[in-house]
Amino acid sequence: CWWRTSSRLFQRKEKMSATNTTAPGKKVIDEKRYDRQLRLWGEDGQRRLGDAKLCLLNANASGTETLKNLVLPGIGAFTILDGRKVDAADLNNFFIEESSIGQSRAEVTTRLLTELNTEVEGHAVSRDPVEVIEKEISFFHQFSLVIASDVPEQPLLKLARELQPRNVPLVVIRSYGLIGALRISVAEHTIIESKPDNPADDLRLLDPFPELLAFSDSLDMEKMDSTEHSHTPWVVILLKAFKKWADEHGGKTPSTYPEKTAFRNGVLKEQKKQDEENYSEAYKGAVKSFERASIPSDVKALFASPKADHITAESAHFWILVHALKQFVDAEGKGLLPVSGSLPDMTATTDMYMRIQKVYEKKAQEDAAIFGKKVKEILQKIGKPTDTISEEEIKKFCKHAAFLNCINHRSLDEERNPNTAKSSLIASALADENSHLNWYVALRAADAFYTQKGRYPGDVDSNVAGDLADLKQIAEKLLQEIHVTGTLDERFLGEIIRYGNAELHSIASLIGGVASQEVIKLVTHQYVPLNNTFIYNGLNSSSQSYQL
Amino acid sequence: MTDAQARWNHINKLTGRTGPFAGPEFEPNSEKGRKFLQEDCRVLVIGAGGLGCELLKDLALVGFRNIDVIDMDTIDYSNLNRQFLFRKEDVGKPKAEVAAAFINKRVPGANVVPYFGKIQDKDDDYYRQFNLVVAGLDSIDARRWLNATLVNLVSVDEQGEIDDPDTIIPFIDGGTEGFKGQARVILPRITSCFECSLDTFPPQVNFPMCTIATNPRLPEHCIEYARVVLWEKTWNDTKFDADNTEHMKWMFDTAVERAKEFNIQGVTYRLTQGVVKRIIPAIAATNALIAAAEANEAFKVATNCSGYLNNFMMYNGVAGVYTYTFDYEKKPECLVCGISEITYSVKPDATLQDFMDALGADAAYQLKKPSIRASGKSLYMQGALAQATMHNLTKKMSELVEEGDVLDIVDPSLRNIALSMKIKWQA
Numbered sequence: 001c002w003w004r005t006s007s008r009l010f011q012r013k014e015k016m017s018a019t020n021t022t023a024p025g026k027k028v029i030d031e032k033r034y035d036r037q038l039r040l041w042g043e044d045g046q047r048r049l050g051d052a053k054l055c056l057l058n059a060n061a062s063g064t065e066t067l068k069n070l071v072l073p074g075i076g077a078f079t080i081l082d083g084r085k086v087d088a089a090d091l092n093n094f095f096i097e098e099s100s101i102g103q104s105r106a107e108v109t110t111r112l113l114t115e116l117n118t119e120v121e122g123h124a125v126s127r128d129p130v131e132v133i134e135k136e137i138s139f140f141h142q143f144s145l146v147i148a149s150d151v152p153e154q155p156l157l158k159l160a161r162e163l164q165p166r167n168v169p170l171v172v173i174r175s176y177g178l179i180g181a182l183r184i185s186v187a188e189h190t191i192i193e194s195k196p197d198n199p200a201d202d203l204r205l206l207d208p209f210p211e212l213l214a215f216s217d218s219l220d221m222e223k224m225d226s227t228e229h230s231h232t233p234w235v236v237i238l239l240k241a242f243k244k245w246a247d248e249h250g251g252k253t254p255s256t257y258p259e260k261t262a263f264r265n266g267v268l269k270e271q272k273k274q275d276e277e278n279y280s281e282a283y284k285g286a287v288k289s290f291e292r293a294s295i296p297s298d299v300k301a302l303f304a305s306p307k308a309d310h311i312t313a314e315s316a317h318f319w320i321l322v323h324a325l326k327q328f329v330d331a332e333g334k335g336l337l338p339v340s341g342s343l344p345d346m347t348a349t350t351d352m353y354m355r356i357q358k359v360y361e362k363k364a365q366e367d368a369a370i371f372g373k374k375v376k377e378i379l380q381k382i383g384k385p386t387d388t389i390s391e392e393e394i395k396k397f398c399k400h401a402a403f404l405n406c407i408n409h410r411s412l413d414e415e416r417n418p419n420t421a422k423s424s425l426i427a428s429a430l431a432d433e434n435s436h437l438n439w440y441v442a443l444r445a446a447d448a449f450y451t452q453k454g455r456y457p458g459d460v461d462s463n464v465a466g467d468l469a470d471l472k473q474i475a476e477k478l479l480q481e482i483h484v485t486g487t488l489d490e491r492f493l494g495e496i497i498r499y500g501n502a503e504l505h506s507i508a509s510l511i512g513g514v515a516s517q518e519v520i521k522l523v524t525h526q527y528v529p530l531n532n533t534f535i536y537n538g539l540n541s542s543s544q545s546y547q548l
Numbered sequence: 549m550t551d552a553q554a555r556w557n558h559i560n561k562l563t564g565r566t567g568p569f570a571g572p573e574f575e576p577n578s579e580k581g582r583k584f585l586q587e588d589c590r591v592l593v594i595g596a597g598g599l600g601c602e603l604l605k606d607l608a609l610v611g612f613r614n615i616d617v618i619d620m621d622t623i624d625y626s627n628l629n630r631q632f633l634f635r636k637e638d639v640g641k642p643k644a645e646v647a648a649a650f651i652n653k654r655v656p657g658a659n660v661v662p663y664f665g666k667i668q669d670k671d672d673d674y675y676r677q678f679n680l681v682v683a684g685l686d687s688i689d690a691r692r693w694l695n696a697t698l699v700n701l702v703s704v705d706e707q708g709e710i711d712d713p714d715t716i717i718p719f720i721d722g723g724t725e726g727f728k729g730q731a732r733v734i735l736p737r738i739t740s741c742f743e744c745s746l747d748t749f750p751p752q753v754n755f756p757m758c759t760i761a762t763n764p765r766l767p768e769h770c771i772e773y774a775r776v777v778l779w780e781k782t783w784n785d786t787k788f789d790a791d792n793t794e795h796m797k798w799m800f801d802t803a804v805e806r807a808k809e810f811n812i813q814g815v816t817y818r819l820t821q822g823v824v825k826r827i828i829p830a831i832a833a834t835n836a837l838i839a840a841a842e843a844n845e846a847f848k849v850a851t852n853c854s855g856y857l858n859n860f861m862m863y864n865g866v867a868g869v870y871t872y873t874f875d876y877e878k879k880p881e882c883l884v885c886g887i888s889e890i891t892y893s894v895k896p897d898a899t900l901q902d903f904m905d906a907l908g909a910d911a912a913y914q915l916k917k918p919s920i921r922a923s924g925k926s927l928y929m930q931g932a933l934a935q936a937t938m939h940n941l942t943k944k945m946s947e948l949v950e951e952g953d954v955l956d957i958v959d960p961s962l963r964n965i966a967l968s969m970k971i972k973w974q975a
Binding site: 037194196 | 554555557558559560561562564565566567568569570602605606609610625626628629630632654655656726727731759763764765766810811812818821822827828829830831832833834835836837838839840841843844845847854855856857858861864865866867868869870871873
């Protein structure tokens with residue numbers, strides 16, 4: 001019987017602590033333990049982590065380091081698929097004990113990983129991953145994400161082909177001497193909360209909605225006393241100033257550099273006292289306000305996607321919501337997204353700030369209600385219950401409308417196919433010794449060497465001298481096949497031979513850090529993941545990302 | 549213990565084989581390389597927290613054995629999401645000790661020696677013992693102190709030239725915050741030092757008092773009011789202890805009351821903690837990445853097997869994975885490693901206190917506790933002589949010094965380095 005599965009489950013239930021949040025039927029979140037990370041991805045992100053089921057192929061150091069950074073923050077479950085027995089060289093791995101030499105590497109590492117966080121379920125399957133890929137690929141259907149470490153190229157491609165149509169993300173990690181590499185492949189990854197570093201404010205100063213304009217008009221700055229004047233929000237100051245400019249310039253807004261400068265200086269001149277903080281905020285705020293509000297390019301791309309057009313009962317919630325958003329923009333939005341309702345802090349009296357905050361909030365609520373109605377109408381049209389998408393989900397989507405995104409990764413096959421490979425990108429890299437793509441090509445050559453000879457170049461000392469000639473030939477052939485003119489500088493091949501697929505713990509740990517971070521983004525659907533290749537050069541501690 | 553050749557298979561390929569990028573001075577010799585790493589090299593790790601745990605693991609697993617670690621903290625439950633050498637049962641115990649014990653148990657041959665205390669507890673002779681210092685600190689002040697110490701250890705002649713390169717102790721530093729971080733290699737007196745980049749870490753700006761006291765708008769303002777105004781009013785001299793649950797609850801309840809007064813929403817316990825403790829979000833992934841970059845540099849420095857980080861790498865993982873590596877240049881006017889005399893402009897009518905406050909707020913100086921002398925007289929001295937020199941604080945600068953006078957300033961952040969500051973009147 002070829003079913004040689006040895007599968008052991010490691011899990012200990014932990015007593016619930018008083019600081020946990022509970023929702024009926026939901027897993028409890030340990031808020032105290034996870035405080036520092038909840039500040040990054042909130043409870044929603046944490047729940048998604050808790051629901052995830054990961055698979056790691058090969059528990060070498062790169063693999064276990066990746067898992068460590070996922071077990072610690074509370075991933076739901078992981079399975080390690082690894083057919084090897086622990087040997088002395090595995091002592092470069094933190095999740096191996098000296099006493100476990102000779103035992104199943106899957107079992108040993110699973111035990112020491114689950115020990116880090118008793119909430120996490122760990123399974124060990126002591127089977128050769130290549131054998132599972134060849135003979136029982138349906139094994140991988142149970143996972144929400146797969147991490148592949150030290151998997152030879154041909155079986156890896158087979159695995160990728162199985163996961164791609166199921167939209168299960170594949171994360172390929174590699175630590176090779178002083179070089180680290182990461183490749184992510186998932187057909188479609190949608191994001192609502194991309195959480196950019198410096199999100200633009202949604203203040204509508206050039207296109208004020210009626211209520212906002214009415215609020216601004218209701219304030220007569222000439223009649224204000226000194227305190228009121230210096231505590232009127234800068235948003236109001238600019239609304240009035242833009243209106244005045246439009247009246248004096250035939251409805252236009254400042255567009256040339258001299259006009260913008262004149263506008264800003266004009267605003268400052270209105271100060272009654274020197275150093276009115278709200279006026280200096282208005283001066284600074286003006287710079288960001290000259291651009292009319294528009295649909296961000298990532299959102300435009302969503303609207304243009306065929307998936308947003310043709311909505312059926314099988315459509316994902318995300319695309320139903322995009323479709324509704326498009327309808328909103330085309331109708332009530334008048335070309336703009338729903339108002340987000342967020343107002344940054346600004347110099348103002350408490351009362352004044354509350355009042356203007358309410359104006360934006362009320363408009364955001366109205367827009368959200370219109371949007372919500374459209375969503376329900378669409379659901380009805382496709383024969384689904386109107387509460388299929390929850391109020392919470394609708395509200396969240398609406399609030400983050402400016403930050404939506406969808407990433408489509410090219411597959412590993414597309415990367416390699418001569419018709420679709422990024423040949424000119426690679427060709428120009430070969431001419432630049434500082435380009436990280438040189439290492440990429442060298443690693444691809446090493447993979448092809450493995451496919452041919454069943455071992456990596458320079459694997460043992462006695463092969464070092466002889467392997468260079470073969471590796472060079474293989475590299476040339478590889479480049480020719482994808483129509484790349486030029487040759488790889490032989491120094492990169494020489495260094496790859498030197499490494500002989502050595503796994504230095506520092507590089508393994510670094511790649512483990514990067515990979516786990518990307519897994520978190522893929523699982524939580526927050527922040528924006530890498531698209532799609534990352535190369536770390538540990539010789540000078542630099543890196544580069546590519547879309548290959 | 550398994551010290552079979554096989555254990556070092558991976559490392560041997562780097563220390564025992566040369567390659568096109570190895571560098572001219574590299575002598576491939578796996579035995580010699582390993583001997584230095586394991587027997588002779590002494591590494592000092594500063595911090596046993598988020599970065600420190602990762603550093604200890606990485607250094608031990610790339611072959612270092614003689615590792616010392618300093619940390620003054622005890623373990624908190626909220627550390628457990630990333631500081632993986634600690635368990636629930638360890639809460640309350642010293643980080644350095646628990647971390648050292650774990651590594652020594654897990655990694656055969658590792659000899660991590662912990663010190664539960666401050667870096668300032670140790671003297672120059674202590675720091676001299678090490679070949680490398682690798683840091684995972686969470687405080688600007690501590691970094692400055694350590695940096696000044698290591699720069700000071702470098703032996704220079706009267707012209708300021710290095711006359712004994714063996715006194716240079718490479719200082720590898722790193723820091724993280726959420727999905728961001730940085731790692732750098734400092735070769736004291738050769739590359740830029742930490743102080744050279746001080747102005748990129750400007751002093752923390754607090755909310756203006758008039759906002760907190762009169763015009764609160766955000767829940768944060770209400771929390772700060774409780775912290776800055778009401779605590780002292782209510783508890784007088786009792787110092788607020790953020791780790792005391794009773795104190796924190798009082799802070800939260802008080803902030804809620806304040807928010808009710810102004811109809812402000814959003815004061816939660818988590819927000820209160822965040823504001824009051826200045827909590828920075830932290831995860832294992834970013835700490836792992838930055839610490840690994842540091843440990844990788846340490847490995848290369850100790851084995852000479854490859855090139856180096858020259859000398860600053862910034863990291864941002866919010867969108868994609870992005871690093872920027874560049875040579876942070878030495879600052880000629882650096883207070884620690886640059887020229888020793890500076891000219892500073894001050895208004896003649898400013899008081900000595902004003903002058904000292906300016907030095908504290910100035911991003912390039914950030915001198916929190918300066919002691920100042922001029923022409924042999926003490927203008928203001930911290931500590932024992934504070935009472936005797938207090939009266940000078942309210943005097944105008946023009947009453948105390950003349951234009952062109954040189955002030956001698958010392959400050960704890962700069963260790964034994966005395967600044968010579970020539971005074972110029974500002975119009």
